[in-house]
Amino acid sequence: MKEDIADNADDGTTDFGFTRVNREAKAHLVRDVFDSVASRYDLMNDLMSGGVHRFWKRFTIELSGVRPGQTVLDIAGGTGDLAAKFSRLVGSEGRVILADINAAMLEVGRDRLIDTGAAGNVDVVQADAQALPFEDNSIDCITIAFGLRNVTDKDMALRSMLRVLRPGGRLLVLEFSKPVSPLLGKIYDQYSFQILPAMGRWIAQDADSYRYLAESIRQHPDQETLLGMMANAGFVDSQYHNMTGGIVAVHQGFKA
Amino acid sequence: MTKHDPALIGAALAGAERALNQAIRLAPTSHRELEGLVGTRLGMEISSFDLTLFVEIVTGPEVRLMNHCEAPTAAFVRGSIEDFASLATSDDPAAVLINSGIELEGSSASLITLQQVISRIEIDWEAPLVDALGDVVGHQIAETIRGIFRWGEGARISLTRQLSEYLLEEGKLTPPQTELDHFFDAVQSVSMRVERAQHKVAKLLAKAADRRTGQ
Numbered sequence: 001m002k003e004d005i006a007d008n009a010d011d012g013t014t015d016f017g018f019t020r021v022n023r024e025a026k027a028h029l030v031r032d033v034f035d036s037v038a039s040r041y042d043l044m045n046d047l048m049s050g051g052v053h054r055f056w057k058r059f060t061i062e063l064s065g066v067r068p069g070q071t072v073l074d075i076a077g078g079t080g081d082l083a084a085k086f087s088r089l090v091g092s093e094g095r096v097i098l099a100d101i102n103a104a105m106l107e108v109g110r111d112r113l114i115d116t117g118a119a120g121n122v123d124v125v126q127a128d129a130q131a132l133p134f135e136d137n138s139i140d141c142i143t144i145a146f147g148l149r150n151v152t153d154k155d156m157a158l159r160s161m162l163r164v165l166r167p168g169g170r171l172l173v174l175e176f177s178k179p180v181s182p183l184l185g186k187i188y189d190q191y192s193f194q195i196l197p198a199m200g201r202w203i204a205q206d207a208d209s210y211r212y213l214a215e216s217i218r219q220h221p222d223q224e225t226l227l228g229m230m231a232n233a234g235f236v237d238s239q240y241h242n243m244t245g246g247i248v249a250v251h252q253g254f255k256a
Numbered sequence: 257m258t259k260h261d262p263a264l265i266g267a268a269l270a271g272a273e274r275a276l277n278q279a280i281r282l283a284p285t286s287h288r289e290l291e292g293l294v295g296t297r298l299g300m301e302i303s304s305f306d307l308t309l310f311v312e313i314v315t316g317p318e319v320r321l322m323n324h325c326e327a328p329t330a331a332f333v334r335g336s337i338e339d340f341a342s343l344a345t346s347d348d349p350a351a352v353l354i355n356s357g358i359e360l361e362g363s364s365a366s367l368i369t370l371q372q373v374i375s376r377i378e379i380d381w382e383a384p385l386v387d388a389l390g391d392v393v394g395h396q397i398a399e400t401i402r403g404i405f406r407w408g409e410g411a412r413i414s415l416t417r418q419l420s421e422y423l424l425e426e427g428k429l430t431p432p433q434t435e436l437d438h439f440f441d442a443v444q445s446v447s448m449r450v451e452r453a454q455h456k457v458a459k460l461l462a463k464a465a466d467r468r469t470g471q
C-alpha cells in the first residue's frame with residue numbers, strides 16, 4: 001500500500017478505517033474511539049489477540065536492548081504495558097516516559113503503574129506523536145506499539161521521533177502488518193471483520209470502535225512501505241521482524 | 257537471533273520463565289546463590305532446533321529468558337538438545353561440559369552455578385501457564401469473562417506443546433501448518449465462546465430481573 005492511499009494532502013482528507021474524513025476530524029474520531037474503549041482496553045487486548053499481544057510486546061522489549069540508566073519514551077503508550085516493563089529495565093537511575101494523546105487511556109495507565117509499583121521512574125505525559133514536546137537528542141529508545149496507524153501524519157510523527165532520539169538511539173514500531181501467506185490473510189480477515197466487532201459489541205458495548213480498529217489495521221502501510229517511510233524520515237539500519245506470520249511486524253531503525 | 261517466529265518462542269519462554277521464577281521464589285537457598293549472579297547473561301544455541309536463547313539473572317533474583325540479546329554474555333554454550341538435557345540434570349556439570357559435545361565460549365563458573373540452582377529446585381511447569389488472569393469484577397459475569405480468559409491460557413499451553421513439533425517443521429512452510437491450524441481453531445473457539453457467554457449473560461440478566469420483580 002502506498003502512503004498516498006492513506007493520506008492525501010491535496011484534498012485535505014485522510015483515512016479513518018475505510019472511511020475518508022477530513023484530516024482534523026480524524027484526530028477527534030480516533031480520540032473518541034480510545035475514550036470509549038479506555039476502561040476495557042486491556043481486557044479487549046487479551047481477548048482480541050488470544051493473549052498473543054503479550055508475546056509481540058515481549059519481543060519488542062528484547063529488541064530494545066534497554067539497559068539500566070537509560071531514558072525510554074513509549075509514545076501512544078496507552079495503558080502502559082510497555083512502560084511498566086521498561087520501568088524495571090531502566091531501574092532507579094533511568095527514566096521512562098509514558099506518553100499518549102488520549103487522557104482517558106493515560107489515566108488507566110497511570111493507575112496501573114501505581115498498582116504495579118512501577119510509578120517511581122515513570123513520567124506520564126499527554127503528547128501528540130506528530131509534535132513531541134521533548135528536547136532534541138534526549139531519548140535512548142522510543143517505542144510505539146499499535147499506535148502509528150492511528151496517527152494522522154505518520155511521516156511527521158517519524159520525523160518528530162527522530163528529532164528527540166539521541167544519535168545511536170533506537171526506534172521500535174510494533175504494528176499490525178501484512179500476513180505473509182494468503183491463507184492466513186483470509187482467516188485473519190474473517191477474524192477481524194466478523195469476530196472482532198462481535199467481541200467489541202458484547203464486551204465493550206462498542207462494535208463501531210472495534211470495526212474501526214480492524215479497518216485501520218488494513219489501511220496501515222505494509223512491511224516494506226513502512227521500512228521506506230522510516231528511511232525517508234532519516235532512520236538508518238532499518239529492518240523488521242515478522243511475528244505470527246506477518247500479522248504483526250516490529251520495525252527497528254536508528255538515528256545516525 | 258533465531259529464524260523462528262518470535263511470538264511463538266516468546267510464548268514458550270514466558271511460560272518457562274514463570275515456572276522457573278516461581279520455583280526460585282520457593283527455594284530460599286537458590287535465592288542466595290542466584291543473588292550473586294545478578295547482572296550475568298548466558299547464551300545457548302540448541303543446534304537441534306536452530307534455536308538461540310539467552311538467560312539473564314535480574315534483581316529479585318529472577319531469571320529472564322530471551323530470544324534476542326545484544327548485550328555481552330559471560331558464557332555462550334552450543335550443543336544438541338541431548339547435550340543440554342544431560343547438562344541440566346547432571347550432578348557434575350563440569351564433567352558434562354568437558355565430556356559432552358557442548359562447546360563453551362567464555363567462563364564456565366556462572367553457568368555451573370546456574371545449573372546447580374536449576375537442577376536442585378522443583379519446577380512446576382504446568383501451573384504458571386494456567387493461572388487465572390486476575391480479577392475483573394467480583395460477580396458472576398466476571399466469572400464468565402474469566403472463562404474466556406482461561407481459554408487464552410489454554411491456548412498458550414497448547415502453543416508451548418506444539419512448539420517442539422513446530423520447530424521441527426520449520427523451514428517447510430511459512431507460517432507452519434500447525435500455527436495456521438491453531439489460529440483457525442482459536443478463531444472458531446473465540447466465536448463459540450462469545451456466543452455461549454452472551455447466552456449466559458442474557459440468562460443471568462433475566463434471572464436477576466425475575467428476582468427483582470419477585471421481591
Ligand SMILES: C[S@@+](CC[C@H](N)C(=O)[O-])C[C@H]1O[C@@H](n2cnc3c(N)ncnc32)[C@H](O)[C@@H]1O
Nearest residue numbers: 034076077078101102105128129145146147150
Ligand atoms: C491501540 S492503542 C495502543 C496502546 C498501547 N501502546 C498498547 O500497545 O497496548 C493506540 C493508542 O494510540 C494513541 N494515539 C492515537 N493517535 C495518537 C497521536 N497522534 N499521538 C499519540 N498517541 C496517539 C491512542 O490514544 C491510543 O492510546
